[in-house]
Amino acid sequence: KYSRDLKRQRDSSMRMQLLKHTKHDIVNSLSLLPKTQHDLCSFLVDLFLHTEMMLCFSVNGLFMEVEGKCRGCIRAFTRIFIAIPCSDSRAHSSFRICIMNDELIVRNASPKEIQKAFTSLPAPDTSFKPLLSEEQQEMVKSFSVQSGMKLDWSQKCLQDNEWDYTKAGEALTALQNEGKIPKEFFK
Structure with a gap:
């Protein structure tokens, strides 16, 4: 339906129409x-x-x-x-x-x-561990306790959300509701 495959979509003007140019159009097409x-x-x-x-x-x-x-x-x-x-x-x-x-x-x-496919879970990268401030270490421990997630995954969640505790919690809840967090990430 929305394919730009040269074998399927022979009409070049239609292929151009199917290109997405703005942020809104791109996000909208990905959400479909x-x-x-x-x-x-x-x-x-x-x-x-x-x-x-x-x-x-x-x-x-x-x-x-x-x-x-x-x-x-x-x-x-x-x-x-x-x-x-x-x-x-x-x-x-x-x-x-x-x-x-x-x-x-x-x-x-x-x-x-x-x-x-799907035979094993990725191990957190342990080759490089940036030094965390005491405050960040406490946040990781607290987030791990509250979320039930392992420490390394709690740290990753916080880092991915720029150390915003509330934002990390909301992101985790949303991903859990979508079934996108493997149970192995938890204690």
Whole structure:
């Protein structure tokens, strides 16, 4: 229906109409996709171009559709991003990027990919542990106690939400309600 596949959509003007240009249109079209559960162990990030003014990278992985007529189907995806430094005044001193192009490619997973899919959970990266302030350490402990999540996943949740305790709790609740948090993340 919305495919720009050259084999399926031969009308070039229709292919152009199916391109999404604004933030609103992009988010809206992504929200129309079926709900999915991603296999985090399958993720592979490839940085294939890096200059001072541009990053080009891809994210590959597997997901399972959890609703609709293809419920349980395992698919493979590739997202290719072109990003530049962000001139956003809110960026402060941390590095921010603006995505200039995002291409999503979805295909049926191969039999080998299907066999490997969802066989194990990713272990938190223990090779690099930034030093946490005492306040952050206390937040992690408190969040772990209140949420029931393991310490490393509590820390990741807080970091992903910029150490905003309330925001992290809301994000966790939303993901739990969607069934996107594996039970292995909990004590």
